[in-house]
Amino acid sequence: MRIFGVDPGSRITGYGVVDLRRGKPVYVASGCIRTPKGDVAYRLAEIFEGITSLIDTHAPDQVAVEQVFLSKNANSALKLGQARGVVLAAVARAGIDVAEYAARRVKQSVTGTGAATKPQVQHMVRVLLDLSAAPSSDAADALAIAICHINTQRPQAPTRLRHHGSR
Template sequence: MKILGIDPGTRNLGYAILEKNMNKISLVEAGLVKMKAENVQFQMTQMAEAIDLIFSQHKIDEVAIESMFYAYNPQSVLKLAQFRGALGLKILQVYGNFAEYTPLQIKKSVTGKAKAAKEQVAFMVKRILGLKGEIKPLDITDAIAVALTHANAMRGLEK
């Protein structure tokens, strides 16, 4: 089973594909889609093309997305909400459904602490998957953490 995890952002969109075989989870691919445009409408177009490419190259069985977090700047929240809505619609059009996890759920699932720092999440992602070397930027490890959270949630449903 292949799980696509997405850490949405209007500047950088992290994605990761994990393969879950019984109780073994391995990383298939992870990367970053850098949004070149400043305009949210063009960013949505770039995101949609990236999602199409990922789905054309992999048979995805499950999709999980990090839900929006609270931000202090109302303009940033509005822009991210527009982008996040477009991402959700694109996933629904291409795949049909997706799971959503809050940043606190993801951090707790991967590190055991809901208030863990991004660096702690990155450390645990590498440890859980047995990865060597540094994974940068943290948007990529965040996407892996989203997919791991979904894999863990599915494990709970299997019992």
């Protein structure tokens, strides 16, 4: 199974591609779609085209995207929502299932704490994917989203009931 993780942003959109092989996440690719300053419509179109191209290149089975968080800056939240919208549109156009995860859940899944710092996420992504160096912050976030999705989708081992006393 191939998972495409996306950390949307109006200036920098991180992406990470992870395969699930023999029950373990395996690194495939990661990077960032960087948009220049300028008209927001052109920046959104560039994100859409970048995500579409990456989907065509990597052929993921599923996509995982970070949910929008509440921001004190309404303008920033609006731009983030727009970037996220074009990511979701590109994924829908490709006909791929998408899952959404809150940032705290992603951090919890990868580091063990929902309050992890960006450097902690980068470090754990490097360790979990056996990378020689930590990816950039945005790419690490996207890889963490993909890993979170894999961890969420894994079937849980059945719990064994213990009977106390005689039968």
